[in-house]
Amino acid sequence: MEALLCRKLGDPTVAAQDDSSPIFVSKNHPIPELDSPTSVRVRIKATSLNFANYLQILGKYQEKAALPFIPGSDFSGFVDSVGPKVSNLRVGDPVCSFVPLGSFAEFIVVDQSQLFRVPEGCDLVAAGALPVAFGTSHVALVHRAGLTSGQVLLVLGAAGGVGLAAVQIGKACGAIVIAVARGSEKVQLLKSLGTDHVVDLACQNVTQSVREFLNARKLKGVDVLYDPVGGKLTKETMKLLNWGANILIIGFASGEIPVIPSNIALVKNWTVHGLYWGSYKIHRPAVLEDSVRELLSWLARGLICIHISHSYRLTEANLAFAAIRDRKAIGKVMIVFDEKRPISKL
Secondary structure, three states: OOEEEEOOOOOOOOOOOOOOOOEEEEOOOOOOOOOOOOEEEEEEEEEEEOHHHHHHHHOOOOOOOOOOEOOOOEEEEEEEEEOOOOOOOOOOOEEEEEOOOOOOEOEEEEEHHHOEEOOOOOOHHHHHOOHHHHHHHHHHHHHHOOOOOOOEEEEOOOOOHHHHHHHHHHHHOOOEEEEEEOOHHHHHHHHHOOOOEEEEOOOOOHHHHHHHHHHHHOOOOEEEEEEOOOOHHHHHHHHHEEEEEEEEEOOOOOOOOOOOOHHHHHHOOOEEEEOOHHHHHHHOHHHHHHHHHHHHHHHHHOOOOOOEEEEEOHHHHHHHHHHHHOOOOOOEEEEEOOOOOOOOOO
């Protein structure tokens, strides 16, 4: 089978054919065998690129994988083979899931308990983009911040994968959603999703624009700050927070880790939540499972949609990583496998 391997740490935007690239496509990687009576082999249709995958290959992610490894986390596909004690899935069923590593390949083996059946009517490629980005935002907003109808949600990096997810989940919860992005194309997409107010960093000052909106609506301030960006933008937007606000620390796409002054957090009774979504699989797996199931039901009912701006073949993975690095992505970047391709066997 085809699989993308990371053989050393480095820049994954370098073409895999280049000897200096940390990644290469193996055309004859062994197809994984079922390893337990309840294991399931999935033929992958689509797998999502997340910023964490990019950082992992660079060697800058908090969890280090032993080399060589197959990157990749969330994916969708069809059940290809099942173990003798698999009871809830059959060959041909559409499924999606997420793993710490291994989805940048034609096949993957996981336990049946880790798979989610994709509801009828859902696009399978879109389902492969759902678990990590939408799961992160759902757990953050619903389980950690307890976002409720009428609250004001401010989303930074709103045109990225987790940002677009946060905007839509905020609207589904009945919140007043303010989105911050850069560039007219991203702004137009955010407006099309029903966002209450969009700030274009290319031509607007975030604090001034948000304050004008809040004043026009007779709102006191922001109740929940969703921050996957960090840096100076975090410092600026903290000026907009209400007493008792929740701050959700999702990541640091800017490359700068912000300082949140504890004295102001004390005076204003802020709650700061660090959110490392992947660790829920170890500490509170039921929360993740319930979250993904609810999101799939929302997807089936049309309450959320998944915007995919870039799709690539596995051999074009360096271009996919470049789209993330250069912030060209609006929503999700995907690796999509052709169902009609012949399978390379060892």
